[in-house]
Amino acid sequence: MVTKGIRGAITVSANTPEAIKEATVELLSKMIKENNIVADKISHVIFTLTKDLNAAFPAKYARLNCGFDNVAMMCFHELDVPDSLNMCLRVLIVINCDENFIPKFVYLKEAANLRK
Numbered sequence: 001m002v003t004k005g006i007r008g009a010i011t012v013s014a015n016t017p018e019a020i021k022e023a024t025v026e027l028l029s030k031m032i033k034e035n036n037i038v039a040d041k042i043s044h045v046i047f048t049l050t051k052d053l054n055a056a057f058p059a060k061y062a063r064l065n066c067g068f069d070n071v072a073m074m075c076f077h078e079l080d081v082p083d084s085l086n087m088c089l090r091v092l093i094v095i096n097c098d099e100n101f102i103p104k105f106v107y108l109k110e111a112a113n114l115r116k
Contacts, residue, residue: 001096003043006035006103009090009111012049017056020049021065023089024058027108028066031093034104042071043094048078050088058089085110 010027013019024047031037045068047058059073078090088111095101107115 002099002101003094004097004101004103006031006037006093006095006105007091008093008106008108009088009114010108011085011110012053012087012089015053015055015087020053020056020058020089021061024061025065027089027091027106028062028068030108031091031106032066034106035093035095037093037095039067039069039071041095041097042068043096044072044074045094046092047073047075048090049075050078050084050086051080052086053089058091085114 008027008031010023012023045059045062049058057075059075062068062073078088105115
């Protein structure tokens, strides 16, 4: 068994708990589906948010809405690079998997422009 990371990002419509919850659940749901993720195979999850997002912790919504009850999670601010994408939530899910697993990264809404 090996450990691999799965990246994802989504833009958030507003700096409110409701908008951060909606974006978090949408992104994680798509990542779970695309990668057939089972929560007990997750090693840990790292969330980053741009400086304009501080109304809520995405980890809270992962725990409450996505079944990540026993997953170690941390939330950080993304590096503030000039002219970078605003209102962006990024995530790195680190999972224990088979060596031949190929992660499918997920970029939604305006964050899709990050991986053209």
